[in-house]
Amino acid sequence: MLSQITLEDIRPIAIGAGILGTGGGGNPYLGGLHLASIIRELGPQSMLDPFALQDDALVCVAGNIGAPTVSIEKLPEGTEMLRALRLLEEHIGRAFDAVAIAEIGGANSMQPVIAGLLAGIPTVDSDSMGRAFPEIQMSSFLFDGGVTVAPYAMVDAADNAAVVPQAVSDLWGEKIARNIAVSMGARAGLVSTIMTGAQLKATGVHYTMTLAHHLGCQVLAAQREKSDVPEAVANVLDGQVIFHGKISDVDRRVSKGFARGGVRIDSFSGADRLAIEFQNEFLIAFINGEVAVTTPDLICIVTEEEGEPVTTELLRYGTRVAVIAVPAPPQLKTGVALEVVGPGAFGYDVEFRPLPGGVIGLASSL
Amino acid sequence: MLSQITLEDIRPIAIGAGILGTGGGGNPYLGGLHLASIIRELGPQSMLDPFALQDDALVCVAGNIGAPTVSIEKLPEGTEMLRALRLLEEHIGRAFDAVAIAEIGGANSMQPVIAGLLAGIPTVDSDSMGRAFPEIQMSSFLFDGGVTVAPYAMVDAADNAAVVPQAVSDLWGEKIARNIAVSMGARAGLVSTIMTGAQLKATGVHYTMTLAHHLGCQVLAAQREKSDVPEAVANVLDGQVIFHGKISDVDRRVSKGFARGGVRIDSFSGADRLAIEFQNEFLIAFINGEVAVTTPDLICIVTEEEGEPVTTELLRYGTRVAVIAVPAPPQLKTGVALEVVGPGAFGYDVEFRPLPGGVIGLASSL
Numbered sequence: 238m239l240s241q242i243t244l245e246d247i248r249p250i251a252i253g254a255g256i257l258g259t260g261g262g263g264n265p266y267l268g269g270l271h272l273a274s275i276i277r278e279l280g281p282q283s284m285l286d287p288f289a290l291q292d293d294a295l296v297c298v299a300g301n302i303g304a305p306t307v308s309i310e311k312l313p314e315g316t317e318m319l320r321a322l323r324l325l326e327e328h329i330g331r332a333f334d335a336v337a338i339a340e341i342g343g344a345n346s347m348q349p350v351i352a353g354l355l356a357g358i359p360t361v362d363s364d365s366m367g368r369a370f371p372e373i374q375m376s377s378f379l380f381d382g383g384v385t386v387a388p389y390a391m392v393d394a395a396d397n398a399a400v401v402p403q404a405v406s407d408l409w410g411e412k413i414a415r416n417i418a419v420s421m422g423a424r425a426g427l428v429s430t431i432m433t434g435a436q437l438k439a440t441g442v443h444y445t446m447t448l449a450h451h452l453g454c455q456v457l458a459a460q461r462e463k464s465d466v467p468e469a470v471a472n473v474l475d476g477q478v479i480f481h482g483k484i485s486d487v488d489r490r491v492s493k494g495f496a497r498g499g500v501r502i503d504s505f506s507g508a509d510r511l512a513i514e515f516q517n518e519f520l521i522a523f524i525n526g527e528v529a530v531t532t533p534d535l536i537c538i539v540t541e542e543e544g545e546p547v548t549t550e551l552l553r554y555g556t557r558v559a560v561i562a563v564p565a566p567p568q569l570k571t572g573v574a575l576e577v578v579g580p581g582a583f584g585y586d587v588e589f590r591p592l593p594g595g596v597i598g599l600a601s602s603l
Numbered sequence: 604m605l606s607q608i609t610l611e612d613i614r615p616i617a618i619g620a621g622i623l624g625t626g627g628g629g630n631p632y633l634g635g636l637h638l639a640s641i642i643r644e645l646g647p648q649s650m651l652d653p654f655a656l657q658d659d660a661l662v663c664v665a666g667n668i669g670a671p672t673v674s675i676e677k678l679p680e681g682t683e684m685l686r687a688l689r690l691l692e693e694h695i696g697r698a699f700d701a702v703a704i705a706e707i708g709g710a711n712s713m714q715p716v717i718a719g720l721l722a723g724i725p726t727v728d729s730d731s732m733g734r735a736f737p738e739i740q741m742s743s744f745l746f747d748g749g750v751t752v753a754p755y756a757m758v759d760a761a762d763n764a765a766v767v768p769q770a771v772s773d774l775w776g777e778k779i780a781r782n783i784a785v786s787m788g789a790r791a792g793l794v795s796t797i798m799t800g801a802q803l804k805a806t807g808v809h810y811t812m813t814l815a816h817h818l819g820c821q822v823l824a825a826q827r828e829k830s831d832v833p834e835a836v837a838n839v840l841d842g843q844v845i846f847h848g849k850i851s852d853v854d855r856r857v858s859k860g861f862a863r864g865g866v867r868i869d870s871f872s873g874a875d876r877l878a879i880e881f882q883n884e885f886l887i888a889f890i891n892g893e894v895a896v897t898t899p900d901l902i903c904i905v906t907e908e909e910g911e912p913v914t915t916e917l918l919r920y921g922t923r924v925a926v927i928a929v930p931a932p933p934q935l936k937t938g939v940a941l942e943v944v945g946p947g948a949f950g951y952d953v954e955f956r957p958l959p960g961g962v963i964g965l966a967s968s969l
Contacts, residue, residue, distance in 0.1 A: 324768065328694075397775050399783075400766040402690065409763050409786075416782035417765070420775075 238362060239447045242350055243281040247273050249453025250446070254346035255546025256456075256470055256561075257449055257597075259535045261496075261518035262343020262369035263301050263308045264548060271313065272347040275354050282350045285335055285359040287443050290434030295331060296361060297322060297431050299352040300339035302373065302391070302414055303424035305517055306489065306496040306550045308344065314394035317426030318352035321398075325390035325428045328400050337361040337437055339376065339430070341445040342369025342518070343548060352428070363441035365430075367566035367597035368535050371495055371517035373414055374407035375578045377568040378430050378440045386410040389429030393421035419494045442566045442598035456544045466544025467559035470537070475596045476563030479522070479529060480504065480511045481541060484556045489549070500538075500552050502560065511560055513538075515549055520583050522560065531580040533570065534592045535563035564595030604728060605813045608716050609647040613639050615819025616812070620712035621912030622822075622836060622927075623815055623963075625901045627862075627884035628709025628735035629667050629674045630914060637679065638713040641720050648716045651701055651725040653809050656800030661697060662727060663688065663797050665718035666705035668739065668757070668780055669790035671883055672855065672862040672916045674710065680760035683792025684718035687764075691756035691794045694766050703727040703803055705742065705796070707811040708735025708884070709914060718794070729807035731796070733932035733963035734901050737861055737883035739780055740773035741944045743934040744796050744806045752776040755795030759787035785860045808932045808964035822910045832910025833925035836903070841960045842929030845888070845895060846870065846877045847907060853918045866904075866918050868926065877926060879904075881915055886949050888926065897946040899936065900958045901929035930961030 239246065247269045255265035276282065290296065299318050301308065326332050336356070338349045341364040353360035365376035378384050387404040391414060399417050404410035410429075418425045432440075452473045459469035467478045482502040489498035495516050502511045512523045519536035522529045530536050538547040541557040569578050570591055580587040605612065613635045621631035642648065656662065665684050667674065692698050702722070704715045707730040719726035731742035744750050753770040757780065765783050770776035776795075784791045798806075818839045825835035833844050848868040855864035861882050868877045878889045885902035888895045896902050904913040907923035935944050936957055946953040 328766075395771045395775070397770050397779060398768050399779060400694075400768060402764050402766060404763050405761045409761070413763060413765060413783060413786040416786040417779060420779040420782040 238286055238444055239284050239450050241281040241283050244273055244276050246450055249457060250346060250450050251453065252456050252545060253449030253452035254341055254343055255548060256452060256537050256539060257535065258342025258369040258546065258548060259518045259537055260515055260549040261305055261371060262340050262345040263305050264550060265343050265546065267309060268344025268347040271315065272351055275351050279354050282354045283359040284446060285361045287361050287363040287438055287441055290335060290361060290437060292433060292435035294334040294434035295431065296335050296337050296434060296437050297325060297333045297428050298337050298339045298365065298378065299349045299428045300345040301348055301424060302418045302427045304491045304494055304496045305548060306491050307423040309550050311422055311424050316355065317392050317394065318348050319355035320392045321390045321426040321428040322352055322356050324392065324398055324400060325388065328388055328390060328402065329431065333358060335359050335361050337441065338364035338446065340364055340366040340369040341449055345369060346446065346449055361437065362446045363437060363443045364445045365441060367442040367445050367569065369518050370578060372411045373429065374411045376430060377442055377574065378432060378437065379407050380573050380577065381440060384430060384432040384436055386429050388431065389414065389427060391417050391425045391427050393425050397421055415494045423491060423494050442568050445598065448597060460543055467539050467541065467561060470539060470544055471561050474563040475594045476561050478559050479562045480524065480560040482511065482558065484552060484554055484558060487552045487554060489552065496549050502558060516583065517549060521580060521585055528587055530562040531585065531587055531589055532583060533565035533578045535565060537561040537563060562592055564592040566595065566598035568598060604652055604810060605650050605816050607647040607649050610639055610642050612816055615823060616712060616816050617819065618822050618911060619815030619818035620707055620709055621914060622818060622903045622905060623901065624708025624735040624912065624914060625884045625903055626881055626915040627671055627737060628706050628711040629671050630916060631709045631912065633675060634710025634713040637681065638717055641717050645720050648720045649725040650812060651727045653727050653729040653804055653807055656701060656727060656803060658799060658801035660700040660800035661797065662701050662703050662800060662803050663691060663699045663794050664703050664705045664731065664744065665715045665794045666711040667714055667790060668784045668793045670857045670860055670862045671914060672857050673789040675916050677788055677790050682721065683758050683760065684714050685721035686758040687756045687792040687794040688718055688722050690758065690764055690766060691754065694754055694756060694768065695797065699724060701725050701727050703807065704730035704812065706730055706732045706735040707815055711735060712812065712815055727803065728812045729803060729809045730811045731807060733808035733811055733935065735884050736944060738777045739795065740777045742796060743808055743940065744798060744803065745773050746937065746939050746943065747806060750796060750798040750802055752795050754797065755780065755793060757783050757791045757793050759791050763787055781860045789857060789860050808934050811964065814963060826909055833905050833927060836905060836910055837927050840929040841962045842927050844925050845928045846890065846926040848877065848924065850918060850920055850922045850924060853920060855918065862915050868924060882949065883915060887946060887951055894953055896928040897951065897953055897955055898949060899931040899944045901931060903927040903929060928958055930958040932961065932964035934964060
């Protein structure tokens with residue numbers, strides 16, 4: 238397990254989390270620049286084994302909320318995570334002992350590292366998705382009902398702030414947070430989902446920062462060795478490369494605080510076609526019109542040669558890519574979880590057929 | 604001055620505030636039913652002369668935020684004002700001594716009475732508009748910069764809640780509150796604009812509850828005497844009846860938390876036409892294509908025979924109406940105020956030409 242995050246770890250984490258983000262989570266390159274500037278100032282950040290947490294430790298979750306497309310145009314002020322964390326501490330009248338990861342995908346893998354560093358508390362090597370999802374109720378921390386997304390605190394770059402002390406459900410918590418995020422320019426810092434150490438241990442998808450880092454290192458090694466990088470990615474994640482081709486169409490719009498749309502990829506021979514639909518994250522993939530992969534399994538797009546993640550906001554006509562299907566962590570595949578993160582939750586009248594196997598959340602020994 | 608509000612006062616206040624609301628502020632009939640149910644349970648509510656407030660008394664402002672069109676379909680749970688008030692007290696760690704009126708228009712004239720009754724504190728006979736406006740930064744309490752709309756608290760019928768501890772400006776406070784209100788179904792209870800007694804005395808539009816009550820009583824008297832009711836309304840408010848006619852077209856939609864649109868009224872002879880545009884409230888009136896009245900002066904529509912207020916959500920093809928132009932209170936006509944509530948603030952490239960005279964906010968002796 239990664240015991241700390243140094244400057245050298247940022248590049249592999251950006252790659253690994255970019256791939257695990259399934260298109261979303263915010264631009265990992267920009268997130269990496271931000272984290273690097275903080276580490277240069279304050280030094281490395283301590284990562285905590287989730288099972289080293291005291292059962293009664295108080296943990297919060299930190300991340301950005303909004304549309305990834307916006308995050309590459311509207312840069313953060315830099316202290317959003319700290320300000321949201323302090324605001325929530327003030328609201329509940331207690332200090333947090335550690336900060337956990339909302340989603341290991343994209344720049345949101347790094348926000349809890351930034352939050353912990355600035356607040357002087359460790360970051361727990363555990364997230365609630367093992368990937369990224371567009372909405373805040375889509376979190377394994379919440380699935381057993383013992384933890385709720387509210388109370389939560391949000392801030393923007395300009396020092397607007399909001400606290401939601403309670404919501405009638407986590408879905409309502411999402412609706413309110415989303416509209417506040419829209420007011421804040423479709424990008425805001427969010428600290429939420431207060432839980433104990435015991436609750437985190439029971440519900441988290443563990444060691445995903447370590448996994449992201451390991452994945453990134455393997456990608457960099459495969460790049461150096463000039464071996465098949467997409468294949469290396471699939472190997473690390475127990476997934477499979479399901480398509481090679483060139484992006485032939487992108488339909489992307491920012492709507493109601495999300496990046497929504499679809500991408501079409503034509504095989505190099507032109508004989509086959511893969512279509513993916515997304516809401517911040519890639520949700521469903523069709524090959525020649527047939528469903529090939531659906532949420533919560535991961536649909537990852539990487540560049541064909543370098544195996545670098547291609548996130549939603551970077552989809553561009555003509556890019557040569559490989560598409561990798563990766564089995565979701567087990568926490569996302571229970572009946573309760575599938576109601577929140579399965580195809581039906583996104584309006585697809587399609588049954589979830591899980592890909593076999595999977596390593597996300599199980600990789601404690603990396 | 605009205606020293607308390609009893610069951611008998613509700614009908615005249617509903618009429619008077621309905622007229623002063625210039626189309627907005629929420630349906631006064633439904634607001635009246637709600638207030639009546641609370642007075643029946645808890646007795647009359649004490650009204651406080653603004654100048655009887657201690658200088659260091661702590662005052663908040665209470666009202667509904669949303670689209671009036673929605674307020675006739677989505678009824679309140681009933682304790683929104685109290686819950687929002689308590690939430691804000693909890694946030695600042697102090698209790699309020701009295702509650703003031705955000706806007707004297709429509710049902711929002713009654714919300715601070717309900718808030719005060721439920722919280723056990725008096726309601727101050729002072730509002731911040733002398734009418735209704737669609738946005739929360741359009742408040743005389745805020746114009747001199749000593750008071751801000753945030754921190755504020757919002758709740759909905761289902762027990763969702765939000766606190767905004769700070770906003771970079773009152774306009775940003777409005778943007779965030781509006782989107783939260785949209786999440787809450789375009790109708791939410793809002794308690795905001797914390798100030799001292801001294802600040803309220805310096806910035807409020809005073810005795811407007813008394814004025815609304817007096818206006819309603821005069822309307823009822825004119826109805827009984829079968830005299831010209833619209834003319835009676837104009838007399839009480841130092842305004843003038845500028846048009847008689849029949850509603851010939853209504854364009855109304857709920858958009859981004861507001862009721863927006865326009866209404867066309869044709870004179871009974873068919874020779875003249877009056878057009879009004881609205882955003883919750885009537886903002887600008889054109890007679891035969893020429894600007895006749897603009898915000899902040901009041902454009903009031905009443906039924907031709909009974910002189911009852913016709914609010915935005917009740918505009919209907921075929922209704923016979925009179926349109927009355929009323930001079931705005933002086934607090935809305937300063938240079939600073941006109942930047943926030945003048946025609947330009949609503950996107951109209953038209954100069955404000957104030958109607959002469961006016962009594963709103965000056966009527967302490969009623």
